Amino acid sequence: MRNKLVVVTGGAGFIGSHIAWELVKDNDIVVIDNLQTGKEENVPAGVKLVKADIRDYGAIVDLVMQADYVFHEAAQVSVVESIKDPLLTEDVNVVGTLNILKALLEGHGKLVFASSAAIYGDNSHLPLVETEKPRPLSPYGVTKATAEEYLRVFHELYGLPVVALRYFNVFGPRQSANQYAGVISIFINRALKNEPLIIFGDGRQTRDFIYVKDVVKANILVAESRRANGRVFNVATGKQTSILELAQKVVEITGANSPITFDKPRPGDIKHSLADIREIRKLGFEPEWSLEDGLKKTVEWYAVKREG
Ligand SMILES: NC(=O)c1ccc[n+]([C@@H]2O[C@H](COP(=O)([O-])OP(=O)(O)OC[C@H]3O[C@@H](n4cnc5c(N)ncnc54)[C@H](O)[C@@H]3O)[C@@H](O)[C@H]2O)c1
Incomplete structure (x- = not known):
């Protein structure tokens, strides 16, 4: 364009x-x-x-x-x-x-x-x-x-x-980390403060x-x-990640001392979410960013923002 x-x-x-x-x-x-x-x-x-x-x-x-x-x-x-x-x-x-x-x-x-x-x-x-x-x-x-x-x-x-x-x-840099925000920005911000990462439910729920x-x-x-x-x-990416896996990855990437804890499931939360992306692929779309690389970039951004 x-x-x-x-x-x-x-x-x-x-x-x-x-x-x-x-x-x-x-x-x-x-x-x-x-x-x-x-x-x-x-x-x-x-x-x-x-x-x-x-x-x-x-x-x-x-x-x-x-x-x-x-x-x-x-x-x-x-x-x-x-x-x-x-x-x-x-x-x-x-x-x-x-x-x-x-x-x-x-x-x-x-x-x-x-x-x-x-x-x-x-x-x-x-x-x-x-x-x-x-x-x-x-x-x-x-x-x-x-x-x-x-x-x-x-x-x-x-x-x-x-x-x-x-x-x-x-998810990514500049996402707000308030209580209603995406789980990734909340986890990263808590991990950067070594606070517990709280999972609602058993952590086996998945998202794309x-x-x-x-x-x-x-x-x-x-x-x-x-x-x-x-x-x-x-x-979407057409890949499923559990919230527990996500929490573990965030702890690993940030090197945090955050314990992962579990709380009651939240009413209205859905169990699984996964997209079929064949339609947009037909237009030539292919996701380029792995979850790990995206998380690393996002962590870097929040870490610098906290220092600055
Ligand atoms: N973040 C996600 O995971 C996600 C998932 C599905 C859909 N969406 C959709 O993507 C879009 C962008 O979401 P986001 O995550 O960047 O949220 P965001 O809150 O960061 O961005 C929304 C923007 O809209 C502005 N806004 C709100 N009400 C307005 C109004 N009445 N007039 C003018 N501006 C107004 C806000 O100030 C804000 O800058 C939204 O339509 C959202 O519903 C986001």
Whole structure:
């Protein structure tokens, strides 16, 4: 991608900022972010940060209209928060996405939307294929499934070029380590303080972890592929890792003295998650980062940040 005008919503957050960093060398980037969880320091130099809310159509329409590509990462991302406040989550994740779709109708750009494996819920047909019926377990998952449907409808009604990417468990530098964040950032941050790594349940539950740089690659690949238009793809590695294995790897890589402890399983946690990635592979996608290499990079980043 070169010499394009690219809008990244949520570009001050974890995944959005990695997209901005990757594309800033060769393109004009505008980040739209209300800094709800994102941070100004995540936005690379040379990128224009517009502090606006995607729920405010008037504030975003002109920017989105001009874009060649919109990578839509902004969302109310917390599952727990979505259970507490489903209306707010609906507003940000569904109305916000509709605002972007509407604004794109006024322009010429293509949309790549950050959906989620949460739409599958606790489905035991592993590995999960994109054609499985969505059955989310949280309002967050419902909003992602709904937004995907709006994308499909705008594609069918207006021919709008859109792609939805169902991210599985993404990890890497700049991921927030608060209590609702991904397990990897929580484990690494605790290990760096030699605090216990707490596993909820027996640790045999599994996830499909993907390093953020591979997620960025998937975004750019589908953005540039006309064959991807109107479609939905899993973004994952197709590899299963248990939480116990993960905790052991984090202890090994950090050299921490952290004990691994077990607590009651959390209600609503799913047992296994694993993606079938044959569809995105057909477009030429291949994850490049092993879990170990991704963990090493992430540990390095958090370690430097703690010192700095
Ligand atoms: N991290 C994962 O493992 C994962 C997995 C599946 C899907 N996703 C999806 O990927 C996207 C990016 O997630 P992330 O992990 O980088 O989260 P993040 O919280 O780091 O990024 C979200 C960004 O959106 C911004 N934002 C929130 N509400 C906004 C609003 N109303 N208007 C404008 N900006 C707003 C936040 O300030 C933040 O910068 C989200 O859509 C999320 O649902 C993430």
